[in-house]
Amino acid sequence: MSHSPTASPETAPAAPARRPGLVARLARRPLAVAGLACVVLIVLGAVLAPYATPYSPDEQMFDGLTLEGSPLPPDTRFWLGTDLLGRDLLTRILYGARTSLVIGLVANGIALTIGTLVGVTAGYFGGWIGSLLMRFTDLMMAFPALLLAICLAAVFQPSLWIVALVIALVNWVQTARIIYTETSALARRELIDAERTLGASTARILFRHILPHLVPTIIVWGTLGISTTVLLEATLSYLGIGVQPPTPSWGNIIFENQTYFQTAPWLVFFPGAAILMLALGFNLVGDALRDILDPTQRGRD
């Protein structure tokens, strides 16, 4: 017996006849709009970096340092201050957004895709395919990610795209594990049996019926992964196998300057805030998308 209090037999609760589009529904959530604004701001900053500041990211300005040679705090000329070599921090953060977006979106996206594919395949087919894939995942999980990244980066010539690839190759395992568990639970549900009795192909079941149910999980892992990957890139840069100086990235700005945290806190604070803003922005948009894309949540928010 269902205890649905409102539904009387054979009459469905009234539902809105017209449904507004995705963008319109996103626009109705203030938090989602704020998140979207953060993301758009960062993307615009990265794209328009050459027009946004009068300086070059590598330009070491003589008047960018005090007489003692220490970096300048934020003032009207250098809005976010300068770094140890007298470079404008705002300019470096704007150019660094290009690197960090590639890492946070492309590397993270590749990791998510690999993880989802491995997890869904292992979860749906099970048997020896599932065992093989999941044992391989376990192996990757047990391997120290940093060590693997160092090996890979040492084999290939360091460049931004190699770094992105390395990060993708070490970061897919958690996603694969989670997606595997969810898929194997989903595959046992009656609706999948119902699809199979209709003669639906495996591809149809996987992409039309299982994948949509995994969207919330994928969104959550995707947004969590952004900050993780941006920081992993910073670690690699610090070890000298990431993005090579003088190319700026948010991660290597933090690492270059961390020892001066006490005397020049803005050098760590501003790039940190940029990472936070990017992750928060995607988190807010992701949360809203998850609710909007779930039709069963309709009318309950």
Place this chain on the structure above:
Amino acid sequence: MTAPAPSSLSSGAPAPEASPVPVLSLRNLTISARSAGGMLPLVSDLSFDLARGETLCIAGESGSGKSMTSLAIMGLLPKPAVSITAGSIAFGTTDLATAPERVMERLRGDRIAMIFQEPMTSLNPVLTIGRQLTEAIETHTDLSRRAARTRAVEALSAVRIPQAERRLSQYPHELSGGMRQRVMIAMALALRPDVLIADEPTTALDVTVQGEILELLRDLKRDFGTSIILITHDMGVVAEMADRVIVMQRGKMVETGATTDLFATPKADYTRALLAAVPRMGAGQAAAAAAGLPVQPAAPQPPLLVVEDLKVGFDLKGGLLGRKTHRVHAVEGVSFTIRRGETFSLVGESGCGKSTIAKALTGLVPFEGKVTLDGKRIDGLSGAARKAVQRDIQMIFQDPYASLDPRMRVGDLVAEPMLIHGIGTARERQDMVTHLFERVGLDPSHAERYPHEFSGGQRQRICIARALSLKPKLIIADESIAALDVSVQAKVLQLLKDLQDEFHLSYLFISHDMAVVENISDRLAVMYLGQMMETGSRDQVFSSPHHPYTQRLIAAVPQPDPAAKRHAFPRLAGEIPSPVYPVGQGPKRLALLDIGAGHMVASRE
């Protein structure tokens, strides 16, 4: 018993002489849910008294507020979303409607106990039965652990659980559904409460087990003088158990009265409609006779589906090397024929293999044996050939909500089978969806909605439309109406019958409900432990059941007629034996003997 009790009865002694003071007294109870449009009443202005040692049945369909009433008495309403907005619930000197949680905690379980529909969900799966029982006893009494344990064993013996001592160390999953419900009753009764609320206690159980549980409740009422509020949608159970009945609809009491009066002369229209919708044993034969149909069809139609010696087994692996050690013989050599335009039913209790047959025929589980559909062999097919067969055999599942993808619009769900098999253009499929929606009694403009926006009956109609979209020859209905309210059940059955006439469909109807089967089938087979016990036409099986198992199944169905109240239920000897055998061994195959005109009965050992 040392817990403070507001009532005088606190020992296990038989009830004192019926006192005029009711145990529980509800006055103008109103329960409301908070919603966007203000407070929405779920139960309004409900008043009734419960006398000591009385069984009061609250009958009604889903959404009638019967479960909300019981939760309100227990103080378990999902606050703050749902709360009591008016009225009182007098239990002794306490008003349960306003009593603080601290007082309710003491009363719950001790003075007022409740058993739920699904015993597995209300027992903690990681604790032993004994631990859960003794914990409940220790919470409410000053008994020592040892004494609590003795009390637990007594309670288990009182609900006739064999080897009670040994059960204490078992976990809930080691027991069958009926046993678990007995444990729940034992737990409820270990503290000898004044009031026992049973919310659909037998709905999830097999009929023969249902009979035993009902008899148990009756014994307990007699021995301990417990007052029982029995909440059920099954008018057969009401007739069997109730002293008094309250019929509820949409939160309001529509009728109340003594059971015999209510069944003999129902006053409210709703009660009459509810009683009329209840499937009754014998109604199928009577209707056939009234329509002037011959008892035996004059010219048998050609066979559509012939199943010969169907076997389904599952291997159980064990040991370090994961070798096959045991095999579940789910279906063991079943043969039957379904003719065109015929409804063939498989009946039996849970675990008899009836649903496994459905899964085998729809290609969900591998099987052995010869299956012929419309003259073509369909066993051992794969790929495109199997897909083609799937057009002809469609299945309607028990739970329409679980079998519809909640993330797809219902219009797309109905069009999907045609898309899978590449039938028609998008435009044609759209027209077909509109046509099917109209045909099954749904508004085509609702095609844009999602499954959760429909009621249970409507969802099942969507599943029917989906099954029809491929114009199949055979539809397998696996307990398809079991989850629906009786009035909705009747409408869906009528729809299935109409569609059968219109499209010349054959049905394989799988059910545990003997009354429904009697109403809908042309022929049927009774299954037990993977084998057929008896098969024949409806009249053969129901008029002269030969196998003792068939007889017991028929006798166990509660009749919606207080005059037909049984005083003793057929007792089951023990647990149903298991169909699991070590590799190399198997169950004894029973030979079916023809006792005339296609009426086959399994030989008895």
